[in-house]
């Protein structure tokens with residue numbers, strides 16, 4: 001197996017050389033993460049692997065291997081191989097731990113492109129796209145906008161104009177994953193060995209797009225509900241796919257749990273009334289605090305908008321902003337010291353004797 005096919009390039013090879021690791025260690029890439037074990041590919045094939053405990057004893061949580069990571073591996077082809085080290089990442093997605101005292105987890109690493117998938121139907125939502133765009137830029141990867149289900153829309157040029165305006169300079173592609181229209185243009189952007197991740201609401205056609213790019217069924221797709229133009233949630237596996245064209249696709253359910261997708265959708269639904277009022281503000285980027293002509297402040301004054309409802313909206317908006325910030329790879333590095341202190345506290349808890 002050639003690790004270059006899995007995206008191993010000069011950036012990682014230079015790091016590997018610089019580390020001056022023991023001779024028996026070889027580079028590998030994490031292609032799947034299960035509960036207690038990982039799958040890693042390397043020049044000598046596919047491995048089941050675990051982290052070497054002594055190497056990770058003092059590691060930060062964000063330094064633990066995640067899907068897409070390049071690692072230094074002690075190869076035991078007929079047994080469990082051992083991961084000694086995770087190489088520095090060039091892009092990253094983080095997700096909160098359900099335990100608020102715990103630092104976030106890495107859900108994916110080392111992707112070159114972040115596909116922001118929208119469908120050209122009732123589900124089209126430019127605000128959501130803007131949020132995904134922030135997440136994508138902060139991850140360290142390049143965003144690419146894909147408008148799916150182009151065949152279903154007679155408003156395609158309207159949608160394209162909106163996307164081009166909202167995401168100036170970001171490439172936008174319209175595709176029909178069923179017939180394959182528009183796929184060649186998208187393919188021409190990508191080179192073998194490059195890794196993509198897909199962000200987008202359930203049912204927009206992420207799996208169909210991967211299958212279309214692969215030219216074969218790699219991922220299960222769902223039927224779409226007629227009533228609300230959303231598909232059912234079908235993707236549950238957590239894997240990296242090497243497509244016949246040499247493109248690598250990372251798909252994990254964790255992508256959808258980034259906080260952004262669901263939180264943002266929830267925000268729009270729960271606070272649709274405020275979002276509608278906010279459309280009347282004089283300034284498009286009104287923060288609704290003390291700008292002149294703020295329709296939200298007016299509604300609070302004259303009582304058409306309840307203070308409590310508004311306060312909840314503010315709180316959620318702050319959380320959303322935090323989630324976006326959390327996915328910023330640079331900020332994450334600055335936060336490392338803080339996480340270090342937190343994980344030390346966790347380790348310092350006395351263990352119960354058995």
Ligand SMILES: Nc1nc2c(ncn2[C@@H]2O[C@H](COP(=O)(O)OP(=O)(O)OP(=O)(O)O)[C@@H](O)[C@H]2O)c(=O)[nH]1
Nearest residue numbers: 149176177202203204205206207208221222231233
């Ligand atoms: N007409 C048309 N239908 C499409 C296209 N892309 C996807 N669909 C349909 O939309 C439905 C949902 O597609 P999926 O690919 O499962 O969507 P998904 O984003 O992977 O959904 P989750 O797995 O829930 O996140 C399926 O019925 C697809 O056949 C397209 O380009 N044109």
Ligand SMILES: [Zn+2]
Nearest residue numbers: 281286288294
């Ligand atoms: Zn306002």
